[in-house]
Amino acid sequence: MTPQPAPCPHPDAPYWWQAAPRPAPTQGTPPTKVDVVVIGSGITGLNAAIEIARGGRSVVVMEARSLGYGASTRNAGFVSRAFKHSFGTVKETYGLPYALQLFGELDASVRAVERRIAEENIACLMNANGRFMPCASTAHLEALLRDLEMQRTYLGFAYTPVSRAEVATELGTEKYVGGAIVHGLGGLHPGLYHAGLLDAARRAGVTLVDNTPVLSLSGQRNAFCVRTQRGEIACRDIVIGTNGYTRGLLPWLDRRLIPFDAFMIATEPVAPEVMARAIPGGKVAIDSNHNALFVRPSPDGSRVLFGGLTGSPPANLMDRGRHLQTMLGTLIPSLAETGLDTVWTGQCAATFDLFPHMGCRDGLWFAAGYCFVGVPMGTYLGTKLGRAVLGHKDAASVFADKAFRTLPFYNGRPWFVPLLTRYWQRQDARTPSGAIAA
The missing domain is CATH 3.30.9.10 (D-Amino Acid Oxidase, subunit A, domain 2)
Structure with a gap:
């Protein structure tokens, strides 16, 4: 007889939360003015926030639910450079120099995880x-x-x-x-990795605000307004790091993510x-x-x-x-x-092209579409985003240069x-x- 599953302690509670439970809710109200608002408290958002804060900017990370509620603490914890496109296919389609650059950055994403773990002394197995x-x-x-x-x-x-x-x-x-x-x-323990990133963000001076959905974005670079359920925040830059949970804030991005x-x-x-x-x-x-x-x-x-x-x-x-x-x-x-x-x-x-992408659209920075390499690419591109916001030249990436395509009539709802x-x-x-x- 096939064994029946034991009841989960919480609905949809990942195994990873047993060693890394969701943090206690943050206290206090969001700031009304900062240099940078990061939307999403996952691997991408936290790596971006750490870089920006250590670059001397004030940063608040906004999270709709508990910190790290999404895929950053729900994934398999794989640290790899596996890709939906083979090296040979990329070489034949785009040429050898491009293939070397792209797979070189995939390898750099793995090393970015190792470096972050070492620099922040994160015990994530x-x-x-x-x-x-x-x-x-x-x-x-x-x-x-x-x-x-x-x-x-x-x-x-x-x-x-x-x-x-x-x-x-x-x-x-x-x-x-x-x-x-x-x-x-x-591989690693993604719950413990995320917990280590939260600690690093706090040490860097990042303000973390949970259970506060962002309702809308308006304005332009250097003069944005982020409207939340707990008030408005004026900021210079916005970073979107919500990946599969992206909905409504930037319709242009919704139409390019599946x-x-x-x-x-x-x-x-x-x-x-x-x-x-x-x-x-x-x-x-x-x-x-x-x-x-x-x-x-x-x-x-x-x-x-x-x-x-x-x-x-x-x-x-x-x-x-x-x-x-x-x-x-x-x-x-x-x-x-x-x-x-x-x-x-x-x-x-x-x-749609099965490549990760990062960039800036209408003054809004983003990285998303990791195509099954979320831990390394979230770390790597999140760090790149942070350095891009700071204006550093080493923020350049092959994943920022590709055209980010969609399909006609696609509205972000993947019926297919x-x-x-x-x-x-x-x-x-x-x-x-x-x-x-x-």
Whole structure:
């Protein structure tokens, strides 16, 4: 009999909140005048705010709910430079110099996380023991190894091929034909990372205001007015760091972002020998399916964390959790009888060209559309935004230079995402691992 999930202590409470609960509500009223208002208290907003405050500007971070309520404390905690575009595709489409610049910045985003953790002394259980990339088909495996070899040749990124027989040394499954380990990547505890960023922001003198939605923006650079539920704030600059939770403040940006739900579960605590059978390599893993499955040990090694069904409608969250529990047991049979502790979702955001973007529109600074690399890109582009506001030349980025396109008649409501998800699932159903989502 399939175990039933234990009731969550709070509705939609991520596993990460057990070690990093949401902070107590802030006290006091928002300031009426500052140099910079940052909207969104996630990884992007806090990294921007830290840079700006340390550059000598007064900064307030505005959050509609509790600090860090959104995807920054709901994601899988992966620190990687994986991308929806292969190096070879970017090289063929845009040329080698552009591919080198783009993938160089992807690697810089990983190093930005490592640097922020070291500089702020953040205890977030970062582990760079590599990322396992299992492949659902022979064609996927050949394409992956070909692309990783190009990255090694041009950029020096190290990897190790994994044969079908060797998959069992990384994951306790027979659903994959092989894969690769990409070295220098890994994972962290996103709740603890975010808590460390909050502490760093406070030390930098940033004012943090939670449970206060921003209602509207007006004015122009050097003379903006931010209207909130608790009054108006006059400011010189505005930074928008809301990513998948962006709604209404800048319609131009809404029309370029595709918000969608990502779902994760945490199992009940498992014994060390169970973990050793399920994930013997101890690495974060994301497979090659169109609608990828991802699995990792919790940073303390006590639970298995698993995600999939990305882009599906939220529907009943516990039903999603039970579905994921069944999928996990099918993928890794030794976990078939393992109980479910927690299920949660969070809003991510993609873009129509599947590239992250940063920039300034009508005097409003933004970074968004991270396309599944939110921890490193939020850190990297958030820091870049902060330096851009300060006028520093090193704020330049390939992600600020690309045209940020939309589609005709798209208004920010992604009606097509469930259709695309079903299409991906039908495509993936041809592979042993993809078929388990059905």
